[in-house]
Amino acid sequence: MGRRGPLGRSGRGVAVLLAGALAVVGAACTSQRTATPGVGGKADGRTRIGLVTKTDSNPFFVALREAAKARAAADGAELVALAGKFDGDNDGQVAALENLVQQGVDAILVTPNNSSGILGAIRHARDRGILVVALDTETSPRDAVDATFATDNVEAGRSQGRYVRAALAERDPRLLMLDGTPGGTVDEQRHRGFLDGFGLGENDPRVLGRQPTNGDQSRAQQAMENLLQRANGVNAVYTLNEPAARGAHSALQARGVAGQVVVGSVDGGCQGVRDVREGRYAVTVMQFPRRMAEEGVRAAVEFTRTGTRPSGFVDTGSAVVTDRPVPGVDSRDTAWALANCWG
Structure with missing residues (x-):
């Protein structure tokens, strides 16, 4: 198994944290948002990326979320971060995905609680032209999403x-x-x-x-x-x-x-x-959650700017x-x- 060198801990750029929690369908998940002006796929000049993690308190997902925020800020993108209320909260993640579709995001990054339980919500998002990338946990089947960035x-x-x-x-x-x-x-x-x-x-x-x-x-x-x-x-x-x-x-x-x-x-x-x-x-x-988040955000920004879709499973390494x-x-x-x- 290949070895990686030290990881960067934050992206460059200025992030503006919007105050307050974003209301989610049925109050099933929590949210955070960061936005930075820049070029992107929206009329206001910003790429909009949704992130749905299993919880918002587990240190692994906190690190993943913070890395995604930093990378989005550096790339001039807006990140809307949602989470289930607990590990295994499949219904909360489905609600979060539906909420992001309604908001008109360009791409969704998701760490599935249940690899098959959110397939319907993922399919709905992709049918709307939204890029969907899995982080940390694969879907079943793998090709239910455009690509996966995760530990093997x-x-x-x-x-x-x-x-x-x-x-x-x-x-x-x-x-x-x-x-x-x-x-x-x-x-x-x-x-x-x-x-x-x-x-x-x-x-x-x-x-x-x-x-x-x-x-x-x-x-x-x-x-x-x-x-x-x-x-x-x-x-x-x-x-x-x-x-x-x-x-x-x-x-x-x-x-x-x-x-x-x-x-x-x-x-x-x-x-x-x-x-x-x-x-x-x-x-x-x-494992390297920061790497998962950074690669996922980069892929989302590339998709909105050039139309290039990532594909397949990308092992983000372990040591x-x-x-x-x-x-x-x-x-x-x-x-x-x-x-x-x-x-």
């Missing part, structure tokens, strides 16, 4: 799995898995990738248990406590994301076995990198982060990661 989540899971298996060395695996939201595309991809990288099948008896956590720290801690009551000798833990990894660590620490278990994760938020540095878990796989490197797994240390993390 199967490969991110695979990288976590390779590391955790190598870190066990000669120990026979006894694995627990803290998954995300049942049916979620990212959740399924990371889970599948981890098992492939780790070298176990779905029904291998060395997988001692698995529970959903919705990527939430408190739920993950409870799930791990429940699993530990039924499983002995655990030495490896897969987690969907870093909040789940923190929950797993708390449960393992309470049992007095944290030092005996290799815990892996995916995200690359600054708190997660600090967790790895401080030994709460062994490894995380960093294994650990201070305990293992043979056969390329990795970066936490000093590098703290210079490139988000949140």
